[in-house]
Amino acid sequence: MGQEKTEALVLRGVDFSESSRIVTFLTPERGRMACLAKGARRAKSGLGAVLDTFNRVELIYYWKDGRHVQTLAEASLLEAYSGIKRDFERTAYAAFPLELALRVAHENEPSQPLYDVMVRGLDGLRAWPGAARAHVCWHVLRLLSAAGFEPALTHCVVCGATVADEAGFVYEGGVTCGRERCDLRLPPETLALLRAFSAAEGACPEVACGAHALAAAFMVLRRYAARQLETDFRSLRVLDELFPEANAAPGVRDAGRPRAARDSDGSI
Numbered sequence: 100m101g102q103e104k105t106e107a108l109v110l111r112g113v114d115f116s117e118s119s120r121i122v123t124f125l126t127p128e129r130g131r132m133a134c135l136a137k138g139a140r141r142a143k144s145g146l147g148a149v150l151d152t153f154n155r156v157e158l159i160y161y162w163k164d165g166r167h168v169q170t171l172a173e174a175s176l177l178e179a180y181s182g183i184k185r186d187f188e189r190t191a192y193a194a195f196p197l198e199l200a201l202r203v204a205h206e207n208e209p210s211q212p213l214y215d216v217m218v219r220g221l222d223g224l225r226a227w228p229g230a231a232r233a234h235v236c237w238h239v240l241r242l243l244s245a246a247g248f249e250p251a252l253t254h255c256v257v258c259g260a261t262v263a264d265e266a267g268f269v270y271e272g273g274v275t276c277g278r279e280r281c282d283l284r285l286p287p288e289t290l291a292l293l294r295a296f297s298a299a300e301g302a303c304p305e306v307a308c309g310a311h312a313l314a315a316a317f318m319v320l321r322r323y324a325a326r327q328l329e330t331d332f333r334s335l336r337v338l339d340e341l342f343p344e345a346n347a348a349p350g351v352r353d354a355g356r357p358r359a360a361r362d363s364d365g366s367i
């Protein structure tokens with residue numbers, strides 16, 4: 100059993116006993132890593148505050164191969180992201196990329212790109228002047244890309260043709276041209292917005308867009324992530340309870356008729 104040191108982000112914490120918590124971290128070298136934090140629930144220890152969700156911390160822990168929960172020795176705070184936590188809406192929206200990272204990160208697997216994207220996203224949201232939802236769209240796209248789940252936004256996922264501004268979207272992979280069946284139709288402004296987010300690697304672009312396009316982009320991304328990872332995000336259920344509009348996209352039409360019917364009359 101060796102002692103190791105790393106920087107990490109706190110993804111999740113669960114009470115374990117009367118005094119301990121099991122905390123799941125994202126780390127650059129070990130990927131997703133759960134640690135038993137003894138004494139974290141004791142008010143006097145201060146460890147509980149250091150291990151608050153979203154925090155960027157430095158850890159010293161005891162690593163043992165084959166064990167799913169490692170043992171935490173020490174943790175110190177590097178960044179508490181109070182710029183996110185003091186804003187109710189930002190916190191609720193930021194919980195989605197955090198949960199996404201928890202789902203896509205692998206145990207004991209080097210994850211530097213994913214880690215960098217998570218830190219860049221939280222750093223950016225802390226000082227973001229616009230709507231939290233816009234920043235989270237960008238962050239989620241970057242995370243999907245870092246994890247190998249990037250949606251196609253320029254070429255039809257069925258036939259490979261270049262897709263102009265009239266596009267469909269399938270949750271299996273991304274945009275489709277007008278000839279293919281699809282899960283929904285993407286308004287041109289929404290597609291342009293998704294492309295702008297996708298093209299900006301370093302930071303969320305300050306794009307001017309309508310509220311409808313942003314709502315649609317968020318809806319497309321959350322459904323795409325849920326389908327790709329075959330999961331139901333708890334953070335999104337909470338978001339919908341707090342902000343019901345987070346699950347509405349007035350500008351988007353679901354291509355809701357059966358596929359066979361659409362194929363036969365050709366009017367998708």
Ligand SMILES: [Zn+2]
Binds near residue numbers: 279
């Ligand atoms: Zn096509």
